[in-house]
Amino acid sequence: MRASVINRIAKISASAARRADTAWVRRLAATVPLAAVVAVVAVGAGPVKGDGTAPAAAAKPAGLPSAAIPGAGAPVAPTASPSPTAPTASAAPTTGTDANTPAAHTPTGHSKAPAVPAAAAQSTAPSATGPAAKNELSAGVPGQDAVAIRFNGLGLGPNQGLPVGAMKPTAFSVTWTNTSGHRLDAVAPVVAAQHYAHARCQGTSMAQGSLQRQDASGWTDLPLSQGLGTDYVYSGDDAAFALEPGASRTIDYRVGLGADNGPGTLLLEADAFLPVSKQSHPLLGGTTDEVTVSDDHRPTASMPTMTPHPTSVKVGGPAVEVEVSPGNFTKEQMGWLAPRLTFNDAAGELRAQDVTAEVMVNGAWKQLPVRQDCDGVSVDASSVATIPAPAGRVFNYDFRFALKASTAKGITSLTVGAGAVGDAHYAAPVTIPVAVVR
Numbered sequence: 001m002r003a004s005v006i007n008r009i010a011k012i013s014a015s016a017a018r019r020a021d022t023a024w025v026r027r028l029a030a031t032v033p034l035a036a037v038v039a040v041v042a043v044g045a046g047p048v049k050g051d052g053t054a055p056a057a058a059a060k061p062a063g064l065p066s067a068a069i070p071g072a073g074a075p076v077a078p079t080a081s082p083s084p085t086a087p088t089a090s091a092a093p094t095t096g097t098d099a100n101t102p103a104a105h106t107p108t109g110h111s112k113a114p115a116v117p118a119a120a121a122q123s124t125a126p127s128a129t130g131p132a133a134k135n136e137l138s139a140g141v142p143g144q145d146a147v148a149i150r151f152n153g154l155g156l157g158p159n160q161g162l163p164v165g166a167m168k169p170t171a172f173s174v175t176w177t178n179t180s181g182h183r184l185d186a187v188a189p190v191v192a193a194q195h196y197a198h199a200r201c202q203g204t205s206m207a208q209g210s211l212q213r214q215d216a217s218g219w220t221d222l223p224l225s226q227g228l229g230t231d232y233v234y235s236g237d238d239a240a241f242a243l244e245p246g247a248s249r250t251i252d253y254r255v256g257l258g259a260d261n262g263p264g265t266l267l268l269e270a271d272a273f274l275p276v277s278k279q280s281h282p283l284l285g286g287t288t289d290e291v292t293v294s295d296d297h298r299p300t301a302s303m304p305t306m307t308p309h310p311t312s313v314k315v316g317g318p319a320v321e322v323e324v325s326p327g328n329f330t331k332e333q334m335g336w337l338a339p340r341l342t343f344n345d346a347a348g349e350l351r352a353q354d355v356t357a358e359v360m361v362n363g364a365w366k367q368l369p370v371r372q373d374c375d376g377v378s379v380d381a382s383s384v385a386t387i388p389a390p391a392g393r394v395f396n397y398d399f400r401f402a403l404k405a406s407t408a409k410g411i412t413s414l415t416v417g418a419g420a421v422g423d424a425h426y427a428a429p430v431t432i433p434v435a436v437v438r
Contacts, residue, residue: 142180142182142282143180144285146178146184147176147177147179147187147272147285148176148177148179148287149271149286149287151287152173152174152175153172154170161291161293161294162266162293163295164260164295165259165295165297165425169254169256171252171254172253173251173253174191174270175248176189176243176272176285177248178248179246182245183242183243183244183245184274184284187241187243187249187273187274187284188236188272188275189240189251189270190236190271190272190273191211191268192211192222192223192224192225192226192232192235193226193267193268194267194268195225195226196293197264198263198264200260200261200262204228206224207261208258209224209255209257209258210224210256211223211253211255212254214253220238222235223235226269233273234281239251240275255268259295260424261293261295262293262428263295265290265293266292267291268288268291271283271285272284297330297332297422297423297425298425298426298427299327299328299389299422299427301325301339301418301428301429302325302394302430303322303323304325304396307321307322310322310416310434311435312434312435312437313401313437314403315436315438316403316404316405317402317403318402319356320434321398321399322341322400322401322416322432323396324339324419324420325395326339326340326395326397326419326420326427327393327394327395328389328393329391330391331391332391333391334388334389334391334423335388335423336385336423337385337389338381338382338384338422339359339381339395339399339418339420340378340381340421341378341379341401341417342376342378342379342416342417342429343376343377343401343416343417344376344377344414345411345414345415346413347408347410349408349410349411350376350408350411351372352370352377353404354404354407355370355401355402355403357370358399359379359381359384359397360399366384368384376417381397384397389422412435413434413435414433414434416431
């Protein structure tokens with residue numbers, strides 16, 4: 001059994017950082033159940049890829065997995081000489097079809113009983129006329145390099161990447177090419193983003209935004225991120241198409257990232273699956289495209305050094321002061337810009353009700369709401385946002401905070417963060433350590 005089976009199962013508990021570079025190799029394990037793999041190996045007439053062994057000659061069963069979309073047609077009984085190239089009904093192609101791609105067929109959805117075309121019954125055993133067709137995992141199932149995939153358009157244009165919070169989504173396309181040497185009756189195109197370390201407030205590091213595919217009926221919404229499960233694997237079933245040997249199909253997509261995604265490097269993954277059934281989606285090919293995520297409308301945040309930073313705060317004692325300075329160093333005016341003040345402790349025991357916070361407004365201290373959110377305990381300073389915030393400006397805010405007597409005894413220090421948010425774009429925060437004394 002391929003090591004990718006174990007890797008894909010481990011995805012559920014592995015961290016995002018450890019699975020970003022190997023995700024597409026694990027797709028086979030994600031989509032072919034262990035029992036199905038064992039069953040296919042047991043009935044295969046020829047060598048199984050990755051196994052290196054071949055069972056004794058055995059009669060092929062009547063119901064091998066279909067190479068067409070489930071529900072595309074009634075089961076086909078095997079004959080004495082099954083035709084390996086017998087066409088089956090396939091789904092309608094999407095827009096952007098290459099000239100050498102087969103003509104469109106009527107779209108076909110999933111059914112509980114997958115179709116079994118004659119092509120699925122062919123053996124991969126060598127014959128007197130030559131070796132078996134390449135890329136065969138088992139009888140009638142193409143291998144993981146049966147389809148070559150190429151991204152087109154990303155990383156080009158004035159932004160040299162993928163901007164966050166853009167008014168319009170970024171367009172690109174993906175091309176699927178049949179390199180198997182034989183007809184593929186159904187190729188399900190799948191595109192999704194791998195885990196993104198700079199996704200804000202996401203437990204599984206999933207980029208936030210939208211992804212759409214151009215179909216004959218218009219733009220179809222797709223899941224942008226892969227997440228922890230494998231539901232995204234089925235997102236291409238409704239757009240599955242047939243490919244003759246050497247033929248290609250190009251499909252248009254567009255993607256938009258939310259303003260709260262931080263800049264970094266995003267891996268977009270494109271795969272081709274054989275939609276046999278909900279329990280079996282063998283991988284036919286896959287690739288990734290490394291995309292630079294940029295944010296030209298991101299504010300800055302700082303704690304000016306001219307004001308001494310607090311070094312400690314006493315539980316039940318007086319408030320201590322800290323200055324937070326959000327800035328707009330972009331090329332455009334921001335509609336609004338607000339400061340952020342956050343608190344975290346190593347044990348995670350700090351509660352919003354343990355903290356009081358105020359900001360200086362027109363020479364007087366104004367109390368602000370304190371909440372628990374994905375950043376820890378944060379001060380809601382939206383009421384003092386600068387509206388608008390011209391480009392090239394820095395705005396200074398004096399805060400003070402205190403800890404109530406109810407603060408947990410196990411808290412011995414705090415990480416105090418100064419941040420900013422402007423037009424829903426978040427600044428990279430700066431932090432200082434503050435000792436908690438009693």
